[in-house]
Amino acid sequence: MFGDIRAYPGAASRVVLVVSPHAAYFHHMMKNSSGDAPAIRIEGLRVVRGGRTVLPGLTLDVPRGQVVGLLGPSGCGKTTLMRAVVGVQKVAGGLVEVLGEPAGSAGLRRRLGYVTQDPSVYADLTVRENLRYFAQVVGVHRAGLTAEVDRVVEAVALGDHSDVRVGNLSGGQLSRVSLAAALVGTPELLVLDEPTVGLDPVLRRDLWGIFRRLAGEGVTLLVSSHVMDEAVRCDRLLLMRAGLMLADDTLDGVLDATGRPTVEEAFLELVDRAENADATTGPAGPTGPAGPTATAEEVRA
């Protein structure tokens, strides 16, 4: 189904190698035998929303062709970070580079798929009509439109509902339409904000199946979740809390570093360590009125 993924004109596949003296970047280059530039490179990203510092200064890399899970409690800044990567978030400072280009640049708009937390599709159009429009917008050629729509409808297993009005679909089907709308034109990077929230276990498993398959085809996926047990399905984890990265590692790496058996416990351990560090050195200076946005109790909930 995805074998012909690059055959469509929407699939630009320029790879720009970025040479940077940044230490973390070189560190990453050493680890990554493929030698590609990372899919996402963030340095000192600072975001202020409504007078509150949401991201005080993030630095991280996301390697290509992997499923990277962005995990953390509600309100920790996951959505803000994703919006910054997509280029729709006003940022106060720092650098965000996506697929070798500055985030938000015009050239990226057809190489990147973004699924917001709430399904953002037209409720008064059918599944097919929605996907056809979004395919046109990303520049799929007229002759390839029907095939492209068929392809993504099949990818999210909505074949039986393709002519149903989106407003009449169930919640799970709705989020799959929203995902399908991001798949048209075969983007190289998918940014998915809580795509599995509120879905039943079978659907969640199916969606993660789709993500894995896409990663196998070279697509990079940044997937956020506040459900820690989805960590086992990711190649790499970004554990986030109150605008700060607690961990940027593989699942095994996180478990080894904390000596805990599950991600949830590892997360809590990391939170405790961060708080102890704060207590001894005082709260981190430049972040302004940050403070914890969620207690360990909320994380468990």
Added chain:
Amino acid sequence: MSPRLTVATAARVLRQLRHDPRTLALLLVVPCVLMGLLAWVYEGTPLFDRIGAPLLGVFPFLVMFLITSIATLRERKSGTLERLLALPLAKADFVGGYALAFGLVATVQALVAATFAIYVLGLDVAGEAWLLVVVAVVDCLLGTALGLFLSAFAATEFQAVQFLPAFVLPQFLLCGLLMPRDALPDVLRWTSDVLPLSYAVDAMTSITADPNAAGDVGWDMVIVLVFVVALIGAGAATLRRRTP
């Protein structure tokens, strides 16, 4: 901006309307019903012939203003606008697509309402009847453009709906229909000179009274179209790819 994407966006908006037959019916029937009511109210007097044409421009203007404000507000609230702006769609394609789609709807609406007013209600104007349709279409476009622009400032549906009494009714009060514009107090006359609906109604009034109205109407329409283009441009400028 690409004509292909503007047309694709317009087609999408029209497809949404097609799935909502009740709205389509209301769009076509309501102006006719209002005109019919007006004719009935003024039965046996010459007043319908005098204000029928101006109101033929005003009713569709109101309807298109409301429809457009709500439609764009829905795009903002549902996240589809944010999705589109993260994709390779020019802001002008988005705004132009809406203007094109609603312009087409407006043309049909104006044709239906004008035909009904002339042939069923017996609206009698001195000027040429086809001018009524042209002016009504331009008035609808004005409503669409104003709705596109103002909806940027509405955070909720409640606000959007109230923009009608706040920004449209004052134009109606000053447009010369209740009191000839020349007879208004100076400050109000100057104000009415810079409001687009005044020129829309001036044009309809010319058609009502003047058998050779085409020239005057042409100039009024140029002024209204300048407003339309400016409002659409301003509407596009209110769309932000990056938001706080």
